[in-house]
Amino acid sequence: MTANSEFCVLGIEGSANKIGVGIIRNGVVLANPRETFHAPPGEGFRPSETAVHHRQQIVKLVSKALAEAQIHDPKVEIHGIAFTKGPGMGAPLQVGAIVARTLSQAWNVPILPVNHCVGHIEMGRLITGAENPVVLYVSGGNTQVISYSNQRYRIFGETIDIAVGNCLDRFARCIMLPNDPSPGYNIEQAAKKGSKYLELPYTVKGMDVSFSGILTFIEERGPKLIQKGEYTKEDLCFSLQETIFAMLIEITERAMAHCGSEELLIVGGVGCNLRLQEMAEKMCKERGAHLFATDERFCIDNGAMIARVGELMLDQKLYGKMEKTTVTQRYRTDQVNVLWRD
Template identity: 65%
Template sequence: MVIALGMEGSANKIGIGVIRDGEVLSNPRKTFITPPGTGFLPNETAQHHQKHVLNLVKEALQSAAISSSDVDVICYTKGPGMAPPLMSVAVVARTLSQLWNKPIIGVNHCIGHIEMGRAVTGAENPTVLYVSGGNTQVIAYSQKRYRIFGETIDIAVGNCLDRFARVLKLSNDPSPGYNIEQLAKRGKKFLPIPYSVKGMDVAFSGILSYIEDKAEGMLSSGQYTPEDLCFSLQETVFAMLVEITERAMAHCGSNEVMVVGGVGCNIRLQEMLAEMAAERGAILHATDDRYCIDNGAMIAQAGLCEFVSGSSTRLEDTFVTQRYHIAHFITLDLVRPKLGTTSWLCF
């Protein structure tokens, strides 16, 4: 049995997870919540993580009923993400690695989401829709690489939703995207919004500007309610995502689709993907906010896969990188033991 301790802190959540051979033993986390109408700044987020990280490590070990001597490998988020929060967690990971005399592995945040999703859902070789506050990509796997079929060319879908939540002065507790989702459930009147799919890519900044410009006048006149605007924005951007995901599935001949990332726990998005998948004779794999939202267990799971493949990170290489693109990561055969070589090759 191999036990991995994972440390995630790329954005406004600091999480510590413990995984034993794919089983989640503990997964506590804390979220940095700012006042309504505001976002989170890198330095303030880093201070939040520094405040909570050691207590979360203790909590994770206690909840898992293990001690530091039982841990086989320490895993931390190398990137992508915000530099100060990433560095705060990396420093603690390096320190624990030396204090406990344990190997350390730097994990790609995006791969953490995918491998956690596969572990939880049992997905074999899905086409992946990865949607969060900082990332929007359609991904599939072939020839020991994750291949990007489509992505946002400007801002991420989660960032689009979060910024519109600021316009409406919605609470950031538990998250702006969650509160938009709740309002959208009560929306009844659809506002036509520009639909911006460019080949296999999507763009959200123009859509955000359009609805921001329209919001004040429409709300003050009573023509539309906040619920209507949230409903309209969600339906439009989610339809765009489902369209490019379906195209990727058709190209791969895939009969599985998996949604991961913080936006992936949105029930409406899951419903739309499930309907698309059913029409294709495929199935949807999805999880809830325990594993869709950033957490330490996903970093432990991805790091565990690398560790059992014989990989580790040299101490001098335990830096962070904000732009750690998933396509730059080459996997080893043992990292994905369920997958054979597929017949298609993207590049």
């Protein structure tokens, strides 16, 4: 196949509690079904239980994606199988890797190991049309401010402990908010009804942020303040959001100033949050910059974002070797050679 060939790639994403299968042809999303494992209120999702869920769903999702994309003969119409190599949780990741290896061999097409974080970035660029933005990547497992340079996505700043989504999820468990559709979404809705601000630790260290101290503070004091009637659950959700989002916008603006960038792209599951988007929009407006963001179809983990990077890798003949298609729980964004960008 030449660089101008028509590529159709199937991508599998299963790094956390969502398992998704996406199909992309020439940058057009043909199918993108997914299923989510929801733990009971007050609990997080465990790797082993999540992997069982993914194994139960993956075959149905592959069939559904092929049907939605109107792929009748995958051996002929599919040109590559992409899967999430990492970062993520080991047991869930392995489900996607095993299925990808199986399909690659059954259909005799290249296998393409994809970095999850790069998947978010490239999907965001594709959907929004952003050319060379500073990227604020915020999710349950990752928090990074990123910019592209010399065929690498360079990390300007990141969390030094837990990710922003993990912070939100754990606080949601603390106050017994449900996990369906997601803890972060339920915090966002509760925060809209809150108005009384509780001052929380604001921890920005250069270009990095820290959320563990904020979480400990609000986990220890929050339930007591609610019990005393001094604050409501909604007030605490409001206070937590305002504080951690302000921290994120501060380091993002600093990165934009350093790069002289007039574009900001927000990606990752927490990027769906409309309050975060509102704060980012205000910052961008003051700088004369433009904000790019997507909705839950593409912000939240999905197979199409993995297929998109697979498509770009296929064009550059960046095939994976079958014996090296293992998973890597700690696979950093800046480890990837981004050869498809100038």
